[in-house]
Amino acid sequence: MTDSDTDDYEALGLVAGLEIHQQLDTETKLFCACPTERREPAESTQRFTRYLHPTKSELGEIDEAALEESRVDREFEYLAYDTTCLVEADDEPPHRLDDEALDVTLEIAQLLDAEPVDQAHVMRKLVVDGSNTSGFQRSSLIATDGEIQTSEGPVGIEDLLLEEESAQRVEETNDGVRWSLDRLGIPLVEIGTSPDIHSPEQALEAAERIGMLLRSTGTVKRGLGTIRQDVNVSIAEGARVEMKGVQSLDDIDDLVRREVGRQVALLEIAEELDERGASVGDPVDASEVFADTDSGVIGGALSGDGSVMAVPLYDFDGLVGREIQPDRRLGTEFSDHAKRHGAGGIFHTDELPAYAVTEAEVAALRESVGAGEDDAVAIVADDTATAERAIEAVAARAETAIEGVPEETRGANEDGTSRYLRPLPGAARMYPETDVPPVEPDPSEVETPELLTEKVERYQSEYDLDAGLAEQVAYGRRMPLFEHVVSEGVDPTLAAGILESTLTELRRDDVPAEDLSDDQIVGTLALARDGDLPKGSVGDLLSVLAESPALTPEEALEREGLGGASEDEVREAVREVVERNSEQVEEEGMAAFSGLMGEAMGTLGGKADGEVVSTALREEIQQRT
Structure with a gap:
């Protein structure tokens, strides 16, 4: 699909939408008086840890994405600074919504031709990946029903939200993830478009237009990480996929193009699996097959009392290794799910023997799980609990491969491809914030900035x-x-x-x-x-x-000693130059100007502006001719 034209995308039924997240350059954070300047982790003055778990919504439901996140037991460590307050540490309720941030958001609403809401209520959005100390992100709908123009037609703006930025991920630790609190709480606007985008080029143009409008306010932060683009993509026979974390606008068209190609490839694989009558077996402990293996990864897992878990993929042979994006195969998708549950990745028979796994071991593996020559086998080698969780995730993803394209949230890679992150979030992740009173946006005193x-x-x-x-x-x-x-x-x-x-x-x-x-x-x-x-x-x-x-x-x-020469000093230096070259001036008149100009500038040693020297020299020559 890399070389597909617009007609191809129309035939495929491409539908896309954008979510633009932009930090605002305000004096203070959204729900406290702390500054919005970024800090270096080395400047942190204290640390504390938290464990987070999902809670039920008002209807008693638990969001699927948050539930999957919670299945991975992790400790979250937070770096705090001399500017960190109790609100940021979640030891004090949030303060009122920041007025400056609200005014900037209303300016953006005007530029998007969006209608402000009568009353803005702050909501809690469940997030248990550690990016917020409270376990949720606060967000408020400010305006709706806007529109921007592109060369391929208008693109609607469904909503404009004002929310708090998440903490900055610093690094993975042995126990979990380390986060920095300097970014947490910076005001952030989220702009969501309607699914009116029908080509990669239009997606890029719409993102550029929104980016220009945001920068027109003069009150948005600039630099790496201050703006992020999420892209929602689907085709007629595929599924809605949300790709998060696009750092560069220039990557959006490639990301859309390659996601369309991925969905087309997955549909082709699903069709072939259906024709073959493919199915997925139950996971099996295949550790005995590799008791004497020379594979470092597998041997290392077994020497640490780990296990090798395998799942037979009946009639999958040759398809697990099929490329669906540049340098990414169906097996890579399986591996993403295994990694999501703590494993380092997977091996599968479409790529074996390799990695010091022998042909004899592959044959024994097939026999141990009842796999024939038309089947594939995927394995995970890790500690037993991790291997069991990971192989179950691989089996589940293989089941969806038979069905077609799964709805999911994916992370954008730098090369325009994407990787699995988690299931799509649902409505169960949102519920009202009871600690922050509603506000009534007043756009009457907000001036529309110059584009x-x-x-x-x-x-x-x-x-x-x-x-x-x-x-x-x-x-x-x-x-x-x-x-x-x-x-x-x-x-x-x-x-x-x-x-x-x-x-x-x-x-x-x-x-x-x-x-x-x-x-x-x-x-x-x-x-x-x-x-x-x-x-x-x-x-x-x-x-x-x-x-x-x-x-x-x-x-x-x-x-x-970089001070400039005074006007009197300039004129004196010019007179001396003209005097030294008086014969040339008498013969050539103003034609001598160019040569004398360089000499005059050299005499002054760069301590006078060329315009000043030029004026003085012209006047002096004119007086002598």
Whole structure:
């Protein structure tokens, strides 16, 4: 399906929708007064652990996804900081919903042409993977019924929610997972589209449009991990699959394209399994087959009092190893489910003998589970409890392979493929939050922000920036800073060049330009505006400040001797240059300008702007001709 065109997707009945999750750049977190700045794990000042388990909804139901998560017994360790409060540790009820976050969300609603709700109620969404200390995520519906435009038609916006960001996963531990609480509680908007997307290209275009609208507010966080895209995909004969955690917009079309290809491949496998009359047997302990094995993985499990559990897959031969996505096979899907239950993975007879498993062992394995030459066998080698859980999961996934495409939640891989995560969540995971009072959104005082596309046009017409630079500035992370310094009288062309070119060049030269504060950049540009720093020396001063962050721009200017020459000094230097070249000036007149300009700039040693020197030189030549 990689090369399929739009007509192919229409014939397959492709339907897709997006969920965009974007962190807001507010002063405080959503339900407490803690700051939203990110911290390094090494800065943590305390740690605590929790165990989480699913609870029943108001109707007495338990969400299937949460139930599967709870079957894996894990300890969750949390890194806390000097800014961590009792709300973040779940030792105190949440405070009221943050007003700033609500106002930004209402701005986004206007840009999406969405209708705010009359009253917003906070809900609890059950999450027991450790990403929230409370075992649930708080979320509130703010607006509905919006719409964006794409070249392939409108895409509806079903809902706009304001919710708290989860904790940051740091690493797996021997007992479970370690999380960092610096991210927990940062305000996050979730935008869900209608299933109006019918091609990979339209999915990418819709995501780019929503991303542009979000950045137009100037109040969203930027950088890796601050925006995530989930994609829901199905085809007519397939099933709805939610793919989570797409980090880059550029990956969305590939992800949709490859998911369609995966579902088509699974349907083809299901059809062939049906024709063969395939079935799945009961798991069997096959440890005796490998009593003298040379396989390190299997031998290691058995030496630790583990087991080798096997499941016969009747009439599956050749299909377990069939590729359904690049470098991923049906057996990889089975392995994903085994890993989900704690195992390292599986072996199967479509790939054996290999991995030090001999042909004789494969034959003995087939005999031990009653598998013939048309059958396949999958095995898991691990501690006994893990191996039993994992092989049951493999058997269950093999059963669904006979049926077709299972509904599930999958994780996006960097190469555009995806892996199994858990079942799709259901309505049982949501119930009201009783500790936070409802709010009544008031959009009347919220101004609609200027779109980034409009900014690009304005920067060209108002500031005379070329189209490329205007787009760089408008879509760049320092757009608010650009607008601030320009409003303070800094030359727009200088400001744009410094923010979008000079800082990038400094980073390429291994200068830690990312450590420069906004105040340092503003102060440096103000010195250039006031004539105290030549424009050509702005980069030099910023380089000094990046390496010596304790200095102010004024202190660095004085220490490095980067101050500009006064107007009198410039004119005196220009007169001397013209005097030395008086004969040339008399003969050539203004034609001598180019040669003398370089000499004048050299005489001043870069301590004067070219425009100032140029003006003085022209005037001096004119006086002598």
